[in-house]
Amino acid sequence: MTSEVVKVAVIGGGAWGTALATMAVRSGHRVALYARDAETINDINRNNRNERYLPGIELAAGIEASADAAATLRDAAIILAAFPAQAMRDALGALAAQVPAAASIVLCAKGIERSTGRLISEVVSEILPSHTISALSGPSFATDVARGLPTAVTIASSERETADRLALFLSGPAFRCYSTDDLIGVEIGGALKNVLALAAGAAIGRGLGASAQAALVTRGFVELRRIALAMGARPETVMGLSGLGDLMLTCSSPQSRNYSYGMALGAGNRLDGLPLAEGVATAPIAAEICARRNIDAPIVTAVSALLARELTIDEAVTALLNRPLKTED
Numbered sequence: 001m002t003s004e005v006v007k008v009a010v011i012g013g014g015a016w017g018t019a020l021a022t023m024a025v026r027s028g029h030r031v032a033l034y035a036r037d038a039e040t041i042n043d044i045n046r047n048n049r050n051e052r053y054l055p056g057i058e059l060a061a062g063i064e065a066s067a068d069a070a071a072t073l074r075d076a077a078i079i080l081a082a083f084p085a086q087a088m089r090d091a092l093g094a095l096a097a098q099v100p101a102a103a104s105i106v107l108c109a110k111g112i113e114r115s116t117g118r119l120i121s122e123v124v125s126e127i128l129p130s131h132t133i134s135a136l137s138g139p140s141f142a143t144d145v146a147r148g149l150p151t152a153v154t155i156a157s158s159e160r161e162t163a164d165r166l167a168l169f170l171s172g173p174a175f176r177c178y179s180t181d182d183l184i185g186v187e188i189g190g191a192l193k194n195v196l197a198l199a200a201g202a203a204i205g206r207g208l209g210a211s212a213q214a215a216l217v218t219r220g221f222v223e224l225r226r227i228a229l230a231m232g233a234r235p236e237t238v239m240g241l242s243g244l245g246d247l248m249l250t251c252s253s254p255q256s257r258n259y260s261y262g263m264a265l266g267a268g269n270r271l272d273g274l275p276l277a278e279g280v281a282t283a284p285i286a287a288e289i290c291a292r293r294n295i296d297a298p299i300v301t302a303v304s305a306l307l308a309r310e311l312t313i314d315e316a317v318t319a320l321l322n323r324p325l326k327t328e329d
C-alpha cells in the first residue's frame, strides 16, 4: 500500500468496474468512473449504489461517475479498463484519443478476442501502441470486492517495475495485489477458467455429481496449463491466483456467471437474458487455437461444441470418458 494519492479512472460501469472503483477509493485514491448509462451514473453519484449491476451493495462514497470520457480520463495516472473482453476493442478504441500519455492501462477483462484470437493486451496494444499494458486478474467476485471482503489478485505487466508499482498503488486494506511480468500467463488463466467453469456448471446442471465436477476441473486445469505453457506462460503463474486460484473459485460457485450459465446449459434451461458469461465467446476461439496449434484440449473443445449445439452434454461426457486410456500428465 502507498500513502501517495493518484487519480484512478475506471472505464466501464458494470459490476467489475464499479467494484474496482470502490476498491480504489478504499485504497485512498481519487476515483472517476466512466459509464454510458445515465441511470447507473445517477445511482452511483446520488446513492453510492449501482443497483443494476451490484444490487443491495453500498459503495464507497466519493466515486465521480460520468458519461464524459474526457473528464474521467483527464490527469488519470491509472486507468482500469473493465469493459467485457469482446467489447474492449471498440469501447477503448472510442476513448483512445483521451487517454493521457503517461497513464498506466490496466486490463480487467477476462477473455480472448473471438474474431482474431488475440489476447486483450494484444488488442489494446494495437489501439494504444505507446502505452505499457497491464492486466489485473485472480479470484475476485465483484460483489465480494465491493463489499470489502478480503481478496488477493495478480497484476501483470511485461515491465516488472510497472507491475510492482501498480500493485503498490492498488493494494488496500482488504485488497492484496501480487505482481508478475508474466502477462500472457495471467491473461490465459483468466480467459480459460471461464470456459472450464461452463463445463463444471454444465456437469452440475445435468446432475452428473460432484465427482464428475472435480474430474472436469482437474483435467480442465491440465488443459489450461498445456495451453498457457504453449503460449509462453510460466508454470508458477498457472499455479497462482490468476490460474488455479480463479479456476477454483469460478468452477465451484453459482456466484460465477460462467458457472451459472453452464448450470443452465446442463439443465436445458433458457440461456437468453443471462448475465455476461465471457467463456461463451472464448470457448470457440480457444478450441480453434488448440486445433491450429495441435494442443490436446478435449474439455475446451467439448465446451465449444456444446455451445454450438454440435454435441449434447451426454454425448460430450461419453466421448470424454471413452478416450484412449493414458497416464496422468
Ligand SMILES: NC(=O)C1=CN([C@@H]2O[C@H](COP(=O)(O)OP(=O)(O)OC[C@H]3O[C@@H](n4cnc5c(N)ncnc54)[C@H](O)[C@@H]3O)[C@@H](O)[C@H]2O)C=CC1
Residues within 6 Å of the ligand: 012, 013, 014, 015, 016, 017, 035, 036, 037, 053, 082, 083, 084, 085, 087, 090, 091, 108, 109, 110, 111, 140, 141, 142, 143, 276, 278
Ligand atoms: N463481475 C465480476 O465478478 C468480475 C468480472 N471480471 C471481468 O470484467 C469484465 C467486465 O465484466 P462485468 O463488469 O462483470 O460485466 P457487466 O455485464 O456487469 O458490465 C459490463 C459493462 O460494460 C459496459 N459496456 C459493454 N459494452 C460497452 C461498450 N461497447 N461501450 C461502453 N460500455 C460498454 C456495459 O454497459 C456495462 O456497464 C469481464 O471481462 C469479466 O470477466 C473480472 C473479475 C470479476
Ligand SMILES: O=C(CO)COP(=O)(O)O
Residues within 6 Å of the ligand: 110, 138, 139, 140, 141, 142, 194, 197, 246, 249, 250, 255, 256, 257, 258, 259, 276, 277, 278
Ligand atoms: O472472474 C470472476 C471471478 O474471479 C467472475 O467470474 P464470472 O464472470 O464467471 O462471474
